[in-house]
Amino acid sequence: MQKDASHVDIVGDEITLKTFSGGKKLNIKNLVKSFDIYESLDNYTIAADFYIAEGIELMNEFPLGGEETIELTIQTPTRKALTYKFFVESIQGLTTNDMSNLRQYKLRCVTKDYLKNSYMVMTRRYRDMLYHDALNEVITQDLGAEIPLITKESTKGKFDYACNMVRPFQVVNLIKERAVSAEGNKSSVFVFYQDYEGYHFQTIEKLITDRKPGASEKEFFYDTSNRNSPFEKVVNYRNILSYETTGQGSSIKKVVAGAMRNQFREFDIHRGSYWLMNEYNNLGDHTIFKKTDDSFDFNSAEYNSFTMAMPGVTRMAVKDGTRPEMEHNKNLHYQRPFHERITQYTVRIRTYGDTNMRVGDVIKVNFPEISGLTREPQQNKIFSENYIVTNLKHRCDQTRNNVFEHFLVMDIAKPNQYGKSLG
Numbered sequence: 001m002q003k004d005a006s007h008v009d010i011v012g013d014e015i016t017l018k019t020f021s022g023g024k025k026l027n028i029k030n031l032v033k034s035f036d037i038y039e040s041l042d043n044y045t046i047a048a049d050f051y052i053a054e055g056i057e058l059m060n061e062f063p064l065g066g067e068e069t070i071e072l073t074i075q076t077p078t079r080k081a082l083t084y085k086f087f088v089e090s091i092q093g094l095t096t097n098d099m100s101n102l103r104q105y106k107l108r109c110v111t112k113d114y115l116k117n118s119y120m121v122m123t124r125r126y127r128d129m130l131y132h133d134a135l136n137e138v139i140t141q142d143l144g145a146e147i148p149l150i151t152k153e154s155t156k157g158k159f160d161y162a163c164n165m166v167r168p169f170q171v172v173n174l175i176k177e178r179a180v181s182a183e184g185n186k187s188s189v190f191v192f193y194q195d196y197e198g199y200h201f202q203t204i205e206k207l208i209t210d211r212k213p214g215a216s217e218k219e220f221f222y223d224t225s226n227r228n229s230p231f232e233k234v235v236n237y238r239n240i241l242s243y244e245t246t247g248q249g250s251s252i253k254k255v256v257a258g259a260m261r262n263q264f265r266e267f268d269i270h271r272g273s274y275w276l277m278n279e280y281n282n283l284g285d286h287t288i289f290k291k292t293d294d295s296f297d298f299n300s301a302e303y304n305s306f307t308m309a310m311p312g313v314t315r316m317a318v319k320d321g322t323r324p325e326m327e328h329n330k331n332l333h334y335q336r337p338f339h340e341r342i343t344q345y346t347v348r349i350r351t352y353g354d355t356n357m358r359v360g361d362v363i364k365v366n367f368p369e370i371s372g373l374t375r376e377p378q379q380n381k382i383f384s385e386n387y388i389v390t391n392l393k394h395r396c397d398q399t400r401n402n403v404f405e406h407f408l409v410m411d412i413a414k415p416n417q418y419g420k421s422l423g
Contacts, residue, residue: 005237005352008396008406011073011081015050017062018069026062028052028070030402033104037084037394039359041191041204044169048086048109055102059091066091070109074396076355076406082196087112111194113145117169125162126171128324131155131179135172135192135201143168148198153206156182157327180327181206186288187338188331195358204342205290208388208415211362212292215386219364220351237352240365246411247346249298251307258313259340260304264333268321275319280333281308289338292362292386295416298344303422341415345383346390353406359392363412381419387412 015029031054038047050070058064068088075081086109094105122142126134132155139149157180163171176190185205192201222240254260260282266275283304286297313336317329349365367384368377391411396404
């Protein structure tokens, strides 16, 4: 039997609700009307929402109080099976119909590590540790995570920091903000996030470098003619069902943020000495960042020159010369320009489900030009080609016979323009 492009298997036909101790469990697959699973480069853990409709007094008889766990495995046919284990953080939106025979609500879910982080408050010092080593200690020892840490990028400089009454993920935030890549990724915009493999720690530039070779295998098309080809054909399950541009950038915001030109100078608070000034100039320096395509800058050379007459940001960075070199001050002038670039052009696309997709992937997207009905639309040359997935949502909706349809909603971004110069 041929399956629709949106088909997804709930492996074992089970979505298992368990008490916190694990002593009692119940298959609630028939009660789940839809569920969303969220991955994001901005979130430290995966999250989920399960939408329940039931008339069996689950809350009273199970009972369900907002401290349970949910386990399930989903799989797009012929692709990876993804197993998730969630902690039910809260019950939201509780409503009952007029006849009092149906109750609906949402189970908001996080991971058990997120629960652990909520009650673990630490006071300690991390002394002379490489940033990625310090992160490993926070996750594996201080937090005692149930999820493995995957570190694919080495760092330079020392994390020497005294923490007072902070939670493990707050320390992660400190490390992420200060870490400097030892692999030549100038922006040093690090992300710490979770997918089905575990926790990841690396720069967005490293993600682009590692995942870009696989973009050609994850090519999406906007289906302008509503073709209905067989499931195994790429043009079907790689169809973009809808899309919207969520960010087009702001020329003035880039200038004010220092993304066109900025200056940073170090001041040693103990020795009273000034260090050489670091400066970013977009006209030439934008080429140092990793790109999703071999491509053009977002702005013309004339605009670059005009807005670089004066720096949009001039700041002093404090340095303590009596402590080990932390390195992060040396990359501050690169961070904001790259952050502005990666948010300049962002799009949200909706596609058929695919359990091989994960946040951080680089995908190839073909957007059509606007055209009349008398000719086939051509590819848009500026905003097509490669994007990095910054947010990903698995959306699964129950249909007839308790079968689920699976769709992806992905926020994608690109730090460069493709195909045509604005100059």
